[in-house]
Amino acid sequence: MAVYTEVADEELEAFVADYDIGGVTACKGIAEGVENSNYLLQTTTGSYILTLYERRVAEGDLPFFLGLMEHLAAKGVPCPTPVHGRDGKALRRIANRPAAIITFLQGMWPRRIQPHHCGLLGAAMAGMHLAGVDFELRRENALSVAGWRPLFAACADRADEVRKGLAREIEAELAHLEAHWPSGLPDGVIHADLFPDNVFFLGDALSGLIDYYFACNDFFAYDLAICLNAWCFETDGSFNITKARQMLSAYRKIRPFSDSELEALPLLARGSALRFLLTRLHDWLHHPEGALVKPHDPLEYVHKLRFHQSVKGPGEYGLD
Amino acid sequence: MAVYTEVADEELEAFVADYDIGGVTACKGIAEGVENSNYLLQTTTGSYILTLYERRVAEGDLPFFLGLMEHLAAKGVPCPTPVHGRDGKALRRIANRPAAIITFLQGMWPRRIQPHHCGLLGAAMAGMHLAGVDFELRRENALSVAGWRPLFAACADRADEVRKGLAREIEAELAHLEAHWPSGLPDGVIHADLFPDNVFFLGDALSGLIDYYFACNDFFAYDLAICLNAWCFETDGSFNITKARQMLSAYRKIRPFSDSELEALPLLARGSALRFLLTRLHDWLHHPEGALVKPHDPLEYVHKLRFHQSVKGPGEYGLD
Numbered sequence: 001m002a003v004y005t006e007v008a009d010e011e012l013e014a015f016v017a018d019y020d021i022g023g024v025t026a027c028k029g030i031a032e033g034v035e036n037s038n039y040l041l042q043t044t045t046g047s048y049i050l051t052l053y054e055r056r057v058a059e060g061d062l063p064f065f066l067g068l069m070e071h072l073a074a075k076g077v078p079c080p081t082p083v084h085g086r087d088g089k090a091l092r093r094i095a096n097r098p099a100a101i102i103t104f105l106q107g108m109w110p111r112r113i114q115p116h117h118c119g120l121l122g123a124a125m126a127g128m129h130l131a132g133v134d135f136e137l138r139r140e141n142a143l144s145v146a147g148w149r150p151l152f153a154a155c156a157d158r159a160d161e162v163r164k165g166l167a168r169e170i171e172a173e174l175a176h177l178e179a180h181w182p183s184g185l186p187d188g189v190i191h192a193d194l195f196p197d198n199v200f201f202l203g204d205a206l207s208g209l210i211d212y213y214f215a216c217n218d219f220f221a222y223d224l225a226i227c228l229n230a231w232c233f234e235t236d237g238s239f240n241i242t243k244a245r246q247m248l249s250a251y252r253k254i255r256p257f258s259d260s261e262l263e264a265l266p267l268l269a270r271g272s273a274l275r276f277l278l279t280r281l282h283d284w285l286h287h288p289e290g291a292l293v294k295p296h297d298p299l300e301y302v303h304k305l306r307f308h309q310s311v312k313g314p315g316e317y318g319l320d
Numbered sequence: 321m322a323v324y325t326e327v328a329d330e331e332l333e334a335f336v337a338d339y340d341i342g343g344v345t346a347c348k349g350i351a352e353g354v355e356n357s358n359y360l361l362q363t364t365t366g367s368y369i370l371t372l373y374e375r376r377v378a379e380g381d382l383p384f385f386l387g388l389m390e391h392l393a394a395k396g397v398p399c400p401t402p403v404h405g406r407d408g409k410a411l412r413r414i415a416n417r418p419a420a421i422i423t424f425l426q427g428m429w430p431r432r433i434q435p436h437h438c439g440l441l442g443a444a445m446a447g448m449h450l451a452g453v454d455f456e457l458r459r460e461n462a463l464s465v466a467g468w469r470p471l472f473a474a475c476a477d478r479a480d481e482v483r484k485g486l487a488r489e490i491e492a493e494l495a496h497l498e499a500h501w502p503s504g505l506p507d508g509v510i511h512a513d514l515f516p517d518n519v520f521f522l523g524d525a526l527s528g529l530i531d532y533y534f535a536c537n538d539f540f541a542y543d544l545a546i547c548l549n550a551w552c553f554e555t556d557g558s559f560n561i562t563k564a565r566q567m568l569s570a571y572r573k574i575r576p577f578s579d580s581e582l583e584a585l586p587l588l589a590r591g592s593a594l595r596f597l598l599t600r601l602h603d604w605l606h607h608p609e610g611a612l613v614k615p616h617d618p619l620e621y622v623h624k625l626r627f628h629q630s631v632k633g634p635g636e637y638g639l640d
Contacts, residue, residue, distance in 0.1 A: 008431035008432055025426040026367075026425075026520075028351070028352060029352065030350055030351060031349035031351050040360055047346075111326060112328055112329075200346075202345065
């Protein structure tokens with residue numbers, strides 16, 4: 001839940017007057033997203049999302065994020081697109097923060113994931129990957145393999161507070177991934193955070209892929225690896241091969257992946273599990289007293305990591 | 321900020337199907353209200369608020385609250401009104417909690433209060449008091465003078481953690497108020513929590529009085545006393561007599577108040593200050609680790625209480 005910055009009514013009215021979207025009729029802080037402050041803005045022309053970028057998002061990355069949304073939306077990806085002000089600019093300022101108004105997407109994210117959600121997700125992700133191929137800006141993935149050791153260094157000495165032996169387990173996995181991380185796989189712009197709360201469905205259709213604030217250039221298959229972790233485990237910790245199969249086979253119909261990508265999937269899934277384990281561990285150990293967002297349990301990702309360590313090949317994800 | 325209960329998408333769709341308001345197109349938790357979980361629900365017919373009543377609201381009081389909103393809205397008070405299901409019932413259940421869908425009001429609450437807001441508030445409050453006169457249900461004010469001593473008992477031994485001498489100061493004030501609390505003043509249904517975030521404005525008009533979950537039967541003038549505290553102090557702690565004068569004189573044009581009400585105002589304002597001091601103190605000392613809502617500073621109300629103790633008569637509120 002996140003509204004970190006209050007926007008005064010008269011300040012909002014002045015801000016919206018710089019757009020061609022009518023007058024403000026309502027504006028409510030919404031309890032979604034953890035990095036930024038988000039408002040559901042209603043005007044005489046419709047609904048929008050007003051996002052204020054808080055300090056966890058680097059201001060220099062905003063042209064990449066906003067440009068990407070615009071690029072993808074123009075290619076038919078169901079994603080929000082920034083609204084431009086009368087002066088042509090989409091990135092503006094309010095309440096002393098960078099801010100943008102983006103279009104509102106209908107739909108709800110699925111609280112209980114069904115296999116058909118995973119199929120729709122796979123197809124939409126593949127379409128997004130293809131649509132991003134000619135996007136001209138680049139952003140390195142700061143949370144890929146090279147970024148994990150510094151992250152671990154910031155919490156290694158306290159990791160065993162969460163579970164005895166955890167520091168040693170992470171150290172071993174990190175060494176393995178650093179030694180074996182693949183190179184040369186097909187790459188491009190990935191979302192890098194396609195958790196269920198970033199995917200909207202309406203009726204039987206996928207209606208939105210939102211929240212591009214971790215998007216970056218990396219292996220396409222790494223996006224799939226993230227989604228294997230985020231979508232294909234049950235709450236009891238068991239891996240649901242039906243969901244994985246639906247996701248991967250729907251993806252493959254839109255963007256066929258190579259054998260090397262398929263072979264790399266277990267390792268990428270381990271990497272993705274470690275990435276979320278490390279960021280959750282970091283937030284768990286460092287979250288400030290009275291924070292508005294409850295940190296996620298890092299141990300969920302220890303469990304997922306161990307599953308992928310046990311995987312003998314991509315067949316265990318439902319594909320041969 | 322408050323979304324305590326997550327509602328699953330399919331559960332929401334089934335719930336909304338019992339109403340005649342179209343199909344769900346979006347539903348976002350909103351960061352307003354501290355007692356309940358609130359969602360901005362969008363359907364093919366428009367915007368609504370879905371409220372799930374959490375444990376701080378007594379289920380037995382809900383017919384009073386919902387009935388009151390409906391009664392007031394029917395009389396033209398700008399307040400949300402419950403939507404009835406196809407079976408005629410407005411109070412229903414979702415996610416194992418009592419819940420209701422209420423109409424959505426346009427407007428925003430004022431972050432920076434101007435004197436004209438106070439004038440509009442005074443007039444709307446008087447209209448609400450008159451409109452409630454023939455409402456047939458009753459609800460005692462559990463947070464009036466008889467409720468303060470038990471509340472104080474629950475935090476007296478720790479009050480001095482907040483400020484040295486606070487327990488003794490509260491004890492003296494409580495004894496004074498118990499001995500001098502008025503009786504026989506004009507009474508009826510009051511809102512009892514008309515803080516700025518419960519009052520919406522749109523352009524130059526007041527567009528909504530929301531959040532009736534503290535409404536009860538008590539002196540009309542006690543509602544005014546609450547608003548003197550909530551609307552007429554500046555952030556530097558100074559009392560703004562212009563705001564008070566606008567509020568009281570606009571109120572008086574709609575519902576003229578008696579001399580006895582006017583004379584009682586300083587004491588009622590002291591009582592209202594003590595009431596919010598006590599509930600804030602209680603929440604400050606008892607709020608759970610990791611709570612989603614940050615408690616308000618109780619000392620703000622110590623300051624307000626002392627101001628009203630110094631008041632010689634209602635003339636200091638801008639009226640003679």
